Amino acid sequence: MSDGPAIDAGRVIADLRELDRRTGGPDGAQRLCWGEGWRAARSLLGELLAELGLEAERDEAGNLWGSLEGEGGPALAIGSHLDSVPDGGWLDGALGVMAALGVLRAWSEAGVAPPRTLTLVDWADEEGARFGRSLFGSSAFSGTLAVDELRGLRDGDGRPIGDVLSENGVELDRAPRAGGRRGEVAAYVELHIEQGPVLEAEGLRAAAVSGCVGIERHRFRFAGQASHAGTTPMDRRRDAGLAAAEAALRVEEIGRRHGGVSTTGALAFEPGIPTAVAGQAELMVDLRHPEAGELAAMLGDARAEVEAIAARRGCELEMRPVWRIDPIRFDPELVAAARQACTEATGSDRVLTSGALHDAAEVARVLPAAMVFCPSAAGISHAKEEDTFEADLVAGIEAFGLLAHRLVRGGLQPT
């Protein structure tokens, strides 16, 4: 079977290195969204599109699109995000954008129109590292961006989100209009690094991704009684700090019990001095599972067990939800196609659930979507040490190229 012109993985990697040269440094990638490094990354992408005779277009949410006209529509969209966390890695997001460019380049240089229009998309502000709202551009596209919830946000320098976006040509109130493009797109696929250790540990070079985990993030606050560390007998204490510490250990156990992951990433004691029993303590808990039922069970167990700890230690407990998202399943047929492409290109037959969120999860709410993962060396990401062995990069890029070519040649249901 002919799959169309092959992607040149070496050129994709050369583009990634050039991007790193322009926007990276000794501390890692500096492409914080809406800032100078991010704009420099986009101007490189604009130059590379121009080499193919294509124009970069921006929608109302600041997403950047570049289309190679095919024989028909709606388009197959491919891409990821160029923005990074501060001091981030060179591949997170950038890999998917440059691989998408590689797919467009393959058709363009072969001088044949693809059977279906191919559209590259660079989603704006995937990371949410500046204003705390991740998946900005892709959620504007999918229709879940609640502008009123964003209006009050400020960055670390106290600058309002509206002002920063305006400087980049984006009016916050108009951002949801980016959803107007949905009708032009049939499906979306994205290549991304795994950002975890599983593929490397299993010696695999690529994997299909079946979806993204659901997340329950909650704040548990214990109120006991602050008292003197020397004069309060052990059996007379209402130690909120130890209640929180016990809760953190219990939360860890709950993640293991349900086959999910659970994290207490923040724990604070008040007054937080060595000479007093902590009167108040607070922990932030993040629970994740690919199955909605199991995620609900994890949360149910956490609530019941943390309540019991509070009661036993004579503390009051306040539980407040911080943020939640349901698990998202990618389109089964696209996942199967991704799996097939990975198997053929790399010999690795593996399907993973992503423990992190991605733009594809937002897109999957409204269109068939799927992802391919490349391994991450030592599982490290969001850090300057983030890397992938070159042979693995080549294999992942080729698997993604094969997937995109197949989808563009057929196999997509009309939407």
Ligand SMILES: [Zn+2]
């Ligand atoms: Zn990413």
